[in-house]
Amino acid sequence: MDIRRRNNVTLTGPEGGEGDGPVVVLAHGFGCDQNMWRLILPALARHHRVVLFDYVGSGASDLSAWSEQRYSSLEGYAQDVVEVCDELGLEQAVFVGHSVSAMVGVLAAQSAPERIGSLVMVAPSPRYIDDEGYRGGFSEQDIEELMASLDANYLGWSAAMAPVIMGNPDRPELGQELTNSFCATDPDIARVFAGATFLSDSRESLKSVNLPTLVLECTQDVIAPREVGAYVHAAIPTSRLVTLDATGHCPQLSAPEATVQAILAFLQEAR
Amino acid sequence: MCRTAEEPEPDADRGTDAAFSALLEDSAEDLYEQAPCGYLSTLMDGTIAKANATLLGWLGLERQAVVGRMRFTDLLTVGGKLYHETHFAPLLRMQGELGGIALEMRTGSGDRLPVLVSSVVKYGSGGEPLLIRTTVFDASDRRAYEAQLLRRRQEAEQARAEAERQRERAEDALRQAESDRARLTEALAALQQSLVPTSLPAVPDLESAVYYHTASPDRLGGDFYDLFPLDEDRWAFFLGDVCGKGPAAASLTSLTRYTLRAAALHDPEPATTLATLNTVLHEQYTAAGDPRYCTAVFGTIEPGHDRQHRTVRLASGGHPPALVLRADGRAEFLATPGGLLVGILPDAPFTTAQTTLAPGDTLLLYTDGLTEARTGPTRTSLFGDDALHAFATDHAPAGPQEVITALTGLLKSFGDGLDDDTALLALGVPATRATTAPTTPPATNPTNPAR
Numbered sequence: 001m002d003i004r005r006r007n008n009v010t011l012t013g014p015e016g017g018e019g020d021g022p023v024v025v026l027a028h029g030f031g032c033d034q035n036m037w038r039l040i041l042p043a044l045a046r047h048h049r050v051v052l053f054d055y056v057g058s059g060a061s062d063l064s065a066w067s068e069q070r071y072s073s074l075e076g077y078a079q080d081v082v083e084v085c086d087e088l089g090l091e092q093a094v095f096v097g098h099s100v101s102a103m104v105g106v107l108a109a110q111s112a113p114e115r116i117g118s119l120v121m122v123a124p125s126p127r128y129i130d131d132e133g134y135r136g137g138f139s140e141q142d143i144e145e146l147m148a149s150l151d152a153n154y155l156g157w158s159a160a161m162a163p164v165i166m167g168n169p170d171r172p173e174l175g176q177e178l179t180n181s182f183c184a185t186d187p188d189i190a191r192v193f194a195g196a197t198f199l200s201d202s203r204e205s206l207k208s209v210n211l212p213t214l215v216l217e218c219t220q221d222v223i224a225p226r227e228v229g230a231y232v233h234a235a236i237p238t239s240r241l242v243t244l245d246a247t248g249h250c251p252q253l254s255a256p257e258a259t260v261q262a263i264l265a266f267l268q269e270a271r
Numbered sequence: 272m273c274r275t276a277e278e279p280e281p282d283a284d285r286g287t288d289a290a291f292s293a294l295l296e297d298s299a300e301d302l303y304e305q306a307p308c309g310y311l312s313t314l315m316d317g318t319i320a321k322a323n324a325t326l327l328g329w330l331g332l333e334r335q336a337v338v339g340r341m342r343f344t345d346l347l348t349v350g351g352k353l354y355h356e357t358h359f360a361p362l363l364r365m366q367g368e369l370g371g372i373a374l375e376m377r378t379g380s381g382d383r384l385p386v387l388v389s390s391v392v393k394y395g396s397g398g399e400p401l402l403i404r405t406t407v408f409d410a411s412d413r414r415a416y417e418a419q420l421l422r423r424r425q426e427a428e429q430a431r432a433e434a435e436r437q438r439e440r441a442e443d444a445l446r447q448a449e450s451d452r453a454r455l456t457e458a459l460a461a462l463q464q465s466l467v468p469t470s471l472p473a474v475p476d477l478e479s480a481v482y483y484h485t486a487s488p489d490r491l492g493g494d495f496y497d498l499f500p501l502d503e504d505r506w507a508f509f510l511g512d513v514c515g516k517g518p519a520a521a522s523l524t525s526l527t528r529y530t531l532r533a534a535a536l537h538d539p540e541p542a543t544t545l546a547t548l549n550t551v552l553h554e555q556y557t558a559a560g561d562p563r564y565c566t567a568v569f570g571t572i573e574p575g576h577d578r579q580h581r582t583v584r585l586a587s588g589g590h591p592p593a594l595v596l597r598a599d600g601r602a603e604f605l606a607t608p609g610g611l612l613v614g615i616l617p618d619a620p621f622t623t624a625q626t627t628l629a630p631g632d633t634l635l636l637y638t639d640g641l642t643e644a645r646t647g648p649t650r651t652s653l654f655g656d657d658a659l660h661a662f663a664t665d666h667a668p669a670g671p672q673e674v675i676t677a678l679t680g681l682l683k684s685f686g687d688g689l690d691d692d693t694a695l696l697a698l699g700v701p702a703t704r705a706t707t708a709p710t711t712p713p714a715t716n717p718t719n720p721a722r
Binding site: 039149249 | 316342349354361364365374414
């Protein structure tokens with residue numbers, strides 16, 4: 001199988017060079033696709049080779065490779081990450097995961113330790129639903145409301161448009177011209193990804209992380225509140241917590257300079 | 272005086288002017304505050320900087336509790352917040368504008384307000400994002416309609432799934448039916464074999480042949496026959512026809528066959544054997560209010576005055592008479608006086624008749640499927656006793672197999688005129704070697720120069 005095509009893998013980096021640091025893999029979370037990184041990409045690519053990809057089912061990935069069984073749990077997404085790393089022959093890469101992808105990175109690093117050397121977790125949460133002695137911020141009913149919002153908004157996705165967006169990885173400009181296409185996802189697939197994301201519990205997996213890890217949180221994030229950031233930091237002894245002066249769940253969009261500065265500083269240090 | 276159409280009507284003109292000037296006096300502030308949609312301006316971090324009276328009225332919130340104090344996401348339901356953070360906000364950042372997103376707001380009293388939201392980012396002269404302008408439309412009615420559409424779609428999906436399940440059930444049922452049918456066919460075959468012998472036993476110095484045809488597709492015929500030994504020298508045979516067809520007839524046939532077999536062993540006198548059968552059937556069916564009956568010829572065959580001859584004794588109960596094809600080319604019906612349908616009356620008289628079979632003689636028993644076969648171009652006339660007699664005369668002398676073969680050919684010629692069960696049983700004493708040498712079948716002809 002053509003993994004690069006399947007996951008719409010994009011490689012970028014310093015002009016005519018290999019870069020002077022480790023390869024950086026940027027992994028989007030639930031909602032949109034690799035476009036999420038567009039504001040911090042230029043600064044990162046100035047010094048590092050950067051790998052961008054879409055999980056199967058998102059963005060311009062090959063929808064025919066999607067199966068409900070595989071992508072109903074985070075392990076399926078971690079398998080995508082490992083297969084992309086294998087395909088590119090990456091070693092000791094820096095895995096930058098946004099939101100739920102931070103936990104996908106933990107699973108991927110566990111299953112292929114030689115591929116991933118350090119983790120950057122952007123607005124991570126190991127569990128979104130409240131539990132005894134743990135506050136994730138949501139109830140199961142809240143997640144059902146989210147599903148209803150997914151049903152109410154197809155966001156540029158339609159059966160007629162999907163082939164244009166999904167079927168032309170060679171000509172991404174076709175997809176980009178469409179309004180809202182960054183979030184264009186088959187609603188049935190989006191529902192499965194939402195379930196895999198918001199019903200997951202990765203708290204146990206966190207305990208085994210012993211890689212250099214950067215935890216980035218925002219001052220105001222309804223999805224990953226600060227106490228969750230503190231929880232993640234406390235669970236990983238090898239982690240550093242940086243609180244960005246940013247609101248919302250996507251600091252790479254709302255505070256791109258601060259975000260990229262923090263990541264570059266971490267990469268500098270890790271070398 | 273007559274006004275022309277071109278002249279404006281003075282009163283109407285004054286009214287339009289008044290409305291127009293009222294519109295001009297409508298201040299921008301009033302247009303904003305009282306617009307038929309909600310207006311909202313937020314800083315880039317979501318903090319609400321401005322909201323119009325319409326939106327505040329919908330939400331039932333005081334201006335001072337909202338402006339500068341709440342963020343846009345604070346107005347949303349929790350599910351709406353999740354959706355905003357994972358889809359709305361990133362898209363707005365990347366595209367600078369976003370329209371027609373369905374969200375739910377929470378009012379001051381805790382009610383939900385379905386809305387459609389459109390936002391646009393206002394940029395500064397240097398291209399830096401400054402604030403977000405948002406319009407909010409009350410989508411209660413529309414959302415109710417969409418919810419109905421969604422419900423319809425789910426119902427259609429369920430109906431489709433149900434149809435799929437029905438189809439699977441139907442396939443299961445078909446498979447089950449096929450397997451049932453296979454088992455039933457097997458059971459029928461076993462039952463069938465219990466009604467008539469699979470083959471005739473070999474009887475010393477006696478030839479026999481049989482033809483058996485069932486008109487019903489389940490092969491459960493109403494006709495029956497048998498040939499079995501009574502002792503070393505004596506054999507018994509019978510042939511008959513029960514009323515009705517199919518399974519009900521089969522149970523009657525079964526009772527008839529095994530009663531005759533048992534009765535014959537007890538007392539082989541043909542009249543007595545049929546009387547026993549009559550008693551059994553009458554007691555079983557007619558006396559119980561379910562009148563059923565059969566017709567039958569029962570007989571015994573034993574050595575005659577010498578080894579060349581056989582003595583046949585037989586009795587009939589309402590059955591067509593047996594036919595004897597003599598070695599000399601004659602054919603004769605064997606009269607069996609009396610003999611009513613078996614099983615109808617509590618006491619039925621039967622009479623035993625007797626004849627001798629010489630070498631070359633053949634005794635033929637048949638059911639009315641033969642004599643009542645419809646013939647003629649329109650299939651309206653019956654074959655009948657006379658035609659059978661003529662046919663037999665035409666073929667006599669003939670051994671049992673020869674007779675059955677000739678009759679089978681005759682039956683085939685009837686085509687769809689043969690719609691009843693038919694059984695034929697022929698017993699014969701072999702002709703002397705000179706006339707029955709199998710290698711020269713035409714040698715039988717010289718014994719019948721008349722042909």
